Amino acid sequence: KNEVEQSPQNxxxxxxxxxxxxxxxxxxxxxxxxxxxxxxxxxxxxxxLSSGKxxxxxxxxxxxxQEKHSSLHITASHPRDxxxxxxxxxxxxxxxxxxxAGTKLIxxx
Amino acid sequence: DxxxxxDPRHKITKRGQNVTFRCDPxxxxxxxxxxxxxxxxxxxxxxxxxxxxxxxxxxLLSDRFSAERPKGSFxxxxxxxxxxxxxxxxxxxxxxxxxxxxxxxxxxxxxxx
Numbered sequence: 001k002n003e004v005e006q007s008p009q010n011x012x013x014x015x016x017x018x019x020x021x022x023x024x025x026x027x028x029x030x031x032x033x034x035x036x037x038x039x040x041x042x043x044x045x046x047x048x049l050s051s052g053k054x055x056x057x058x059x060x061x062x063x064x065x066q067e068k069h070s071s072l073h074i075t076a077s078h079p080r081d082x083x084x085x086x087x088x089x090x091x092x093x094x095x096x097x098x099x100x101a102g103t104k105l106i107x108x109x
Numbered sequence: 110d111x112x113x114x115x116d117p118r119h120k121i122t123k124r125g126q127n128v129t130f131r132c133d134p135x136x137x138x139x140x141x142x143x144x145x146x147x148x149x150x151x152x153x154x155x156x157x158x159x160x161x162x163x164x165x166x167x168x169l170l171s172d173r174f175s176a177e178r179p180k181g182s183f184x185x186x187x188x189x190x191x192x193x194x195x196x197x198x199x200x201x202x203x204x205x206x207x208x209x210x211x212x213x214x215x216x217x218x219x220x221x222x
Contacts, residue, residue, distance in 0.1 A: 031211075033211065035213075042200075042213065042214070042215035042216050043152070043200060043213045043216070044213070045211065045212065045213060048211060086151065090211065096142075096154050096157065096165070097142070097144075097152075097154065097202075097211075098154075099151040099152050099153075100151065101151055102151055
């Protein structure tokens with residue numbers, strides 16, 4: 001079993017739909033990262049959170065420490081949101097990042 | 110400070126050659142991390158430094174790989190006798206005391222031909 005699991009692996013939706021990507025982890029963490037990677041592009045940090053909820057524009061990230069679960073939501077999705085979204089757990093032991101497998105999101109116009 | 114810088118952005122090399130990549134972290138960050146990402150896979154941890162000390166190395170880091178951070182500022186990652194399997198994106202990240210401001214560079218894409 002992977003220490004960080006994401007679902008779904010692939011997601012295709014129509015423009016305007018509300019998107020949810022889920023992440024579960026089994027390790028002790030100090031924080032959880034949500035990252036975005038465009039094809040051939042670098043990795044951009046969207047959120048780092050250790051409790052509660054954060055919002056930035058149309059993106060919302062939540063975390064439930066007790067349940068070891070986090071979600072990334074995109075409201076009013078747009079084709080430019082198409083990318084791979086990665087959940088990564090920052091270990092509380094040595095601050096390494098354990099990466100999920102990523103969710104490939106395609107938003108169709 | 111414009112974030113974490115990596116140089117070069119792209120490197121094409123012949124098999125058997127040595128290559129060196131550089132990472133300049135955010136200036137006040139004391140931790141620096143190297144990751145490798147192969148096509149279609151998530152990034153894999155390679156090594157990290159706290160100041161100039163290399164605190165942990167992944168078993169993925171064979172004897173052909175060496176990383177340094179001589180003055181606790183920039184870091185270099187050298188691959189000797191490159192193999193085609195070394196072709197990947199090499200990512201650098203830095204942070205302040207572990208979690209604060211964890212920031213990634215744009216990566217160096219290595220192609221071994």
